[in-house]
Amino acid sequence: MFNDLAALDKRHLIHPVVPWRAHEKRGVTILKSGKGAYVTDADGNTLIDGFSGLWCVNAGYGQQTIVDAVKRQLEEMAYATNYFHYGNENAVRLAARLAELAPGDLNRVFFTLGGSDAIDSAIRMIRYYYNVTGRPAKKHMIALQRGFHGSSSLGSGLTALKNFHDDFDSPAPWQHHIASPYPYRNPVGQDPQAIIAASVQALKDKVAEIGADNVAAIFAEPVQGSGGVLVPPDGWFKAMREAARELDILFVADEVITGFGRTGPMFGSEYDGVVPDMMTIAKGLTSAYQPMGALMMSDALYAAIADSSPEARAIGHGFTYSGHPASAAAGLEAIRLYTEGGLLENGQKIAPRFAGGLQSLYDHPLVGDVRVRGLLAAVELVTDKECKTKPDAGLNISHHLARLSYEKRVIFRAFSDDIAGFAPPLCCSEDDIDIIVSRFREVLDELLLVNEIRTAA
Numbered sequence: 001m002f003n004d005l006a007a008l009d010k011r012h013l014i015h016p017v018v019p020w021r022a023h024e025k026r027g028v029t030i031l032k033s034g035k036g037a038y039v040t041d042a043d044g045n046t047l048i049d050g051f052s053g054l055w056c057v058n059a060g061y062g063q064q065t066i067v068d069a070v071k072r073q074l075e076e077m078a079y080a081t082n083y084f085h086y087g088n089e090n091a092v093r094l095a096a097r098l099a100e101l102a103p104g105d106l107n108r109v110f111f112t113l114g115g116s117d118a119i120d121s122a123i124r125m126i127r128y129y130y131n132v133t134g135r136p137a138k139k140h141m142i143a144l145q146r147g148f149h150g151s152s153s154l155g156s157g158l159t160a161l162k163n164f165h166d167d168f169d170s171p172a173p174w175q176h177h178i179a180s181p182y183p184y185r186n187p188v189g190q191d192p193q194a195i196i197a198a199s200v201q202a203l204k205d206k207v208a209e210i211g212a213d214n215v216a217a218i219f220a221e222p223v224q225g226s227g228g229v230l231v232p233p234d235g236w237f238k239a240m241r242e243a244a245r246e247l248d249i250l251f252v253a254d255e256v257i258t259g260f261g262r263t264g265p266m267f268g269s270e271y272d273g274v275v276p277d278m279m280t281i282a283k284g285l286t287s288a289y290q291p292m293g294a295l296m297m298s299d300a301l302y303a304a305i306a307d308s309s310p311e312a313r314a315i316g317h318g319f320t321y322s323g324h325p326a327s328a329a330a331g332l333e334a335i336r337l338y339t340e341g342g343l344l345e346n347g348q349k350i351a352p353r354f355a356g357g358l359q360s361l362y363d364h365p366l367v368g369d370v371r372v373r374g375l376l377a378a379v380e381l382v383t384d385k386e387c388k389t390k391p392d393a394g395l396n397i398s399h400h401l402a403r404l405s406y407e408k409r410v411i412f413r414a415f416s417d418d419i420a421g422f423a424p425p426l427c428c429s430e431d432d433i434d435i436i437v438s439r440f441r442e443v444l445d446e447l448l449l450v451n452e453i454r455t456a457a
């Protein structure tokens with residue numbers, strides 16, 4: 001059966017974010033089942049998932065109460081639209097619960113299917129807001145280098161990863177990027193205050209360059225995820241938020257990864273006490289048991305849009321599956337598990353073990369940087385610690401990392417520039433965390449057995 005699937009995959013299935021021909025050569029690894037932090041593939045191999053799928057299965061696999069909630073809803077009613085003033089109970093209750101949990105007055109929720117369309121919704125609603133409130137020149141949007149804001153037509157230009165731009169005619173002229181805080185490789189050094197000051201200055205300079213009257217918003221992740229898990233200094237997010245306020249531009253917190261306990265608190269913005277104007281969420285919202293994301297906005301922004309929009313005009317933004325009742329059922333139950341179910345608390349309890357374990361890897365010859373916030377982390381590999389030398393591209397480290405990840409039965413993400421990313425489920429025990437770390441150490445030891453890597457290190 002497996003060979004058959006592999007052949008069908010090769011012939012028909014286009015995978016996200018891989019080189020297509022290289023994928024055909026490598027072939028697919030079919031994952032079949034999951035329980036807690038463990039997944040089993042079609043060959044019967046069990047791996048510990050140190051990445052929660054795609055940093056999304058925050059509650060872990062096999063949470064029966066989420067399955068039951070979705071099943072109950074599907075049995076009662078498969079779909080109930082939110083168009084034409086109809087609604088469904090789960091979507092209403094989930095919106096209200098999110099408003100209760102989100103920082104400040106982020107009390108208004110627009111449901112999407114995932115993170116990319118949440119970002120897209122933010123972009124569209126920001127444009128609409130400035131147009132209907134009489135400031136139509138405010139069109140330009142700023143994001144961070146190495147940031148990730150999804151892969152929709154509009155959002156992919158705010159994303160600042162080269163392979164999301166090259167040959168896609170992206171970014172658009174109204175999309176701009178400023179330097180990432182990236183403490184390990186920041187030209188201003190590693191002093192937290194200097195990094196914060198440099199980022200704030202970069203934002204001010206960029207706004208001055210474009211003209212304050214032309215800038216609509218800045219998008220930022222509390223911790224940059226897909227760019228290589230770049231944990232900024234404490235206070236960085238708050239300083240950027242304050243700068244946005246001063247500059248009279250909207251501050252959008254992209255919490256698609258950092259939401260739902262990933263960095264400790266329910267939302268990453270809370271870590272620095274930030275209340276953004278808009279927040280995008282997805283992934284942990286349903287713990288990936290159903291696809292769902294959302295754009296949350298402040299009461300003030302909602303009121304400005306609602307009251308300035310021509311009365312008879314339907315605000316033309318929406319998806320068939322906005323607020324799908326089965327997805328909302330998964331969201332309500334996932335959130336119940338994070339809160340009353342104790343998962344958020346468990347995540348906070350195991351976080352120091354996770355940080356300690358990863359930091360113990362500093363003694364390894366290849367480990368240059370370990371960065372952790374909550375259960376979100378990265379280990380950056382170098383061939384010379386003193387000079388922070390990036391491994392030569394010819395060493396193909398990320399390829400070896402991906403291979404060894406499977407061989408050692410530990411899932412992490414091998415980023416192309418020799419960074420291993422981790423985001424274990426919040427349901428892990430301390431033993432699970434130790435297994436992730438010890439298997440990753442084995443991966444690093446095996447890397448050193450590759451001749452060219454040993455010679456380079």
Ligand code: PMP
Pocket residue numbers: 113114115116117119148149150151221225226254255256257282283293
């Ligand atoms: N924003 C961030 C910060 C993300 O990490 C991602 C996905 N990794 C997205 C947006 C896009 O979300 P999705 O893949 O659900 O469209």
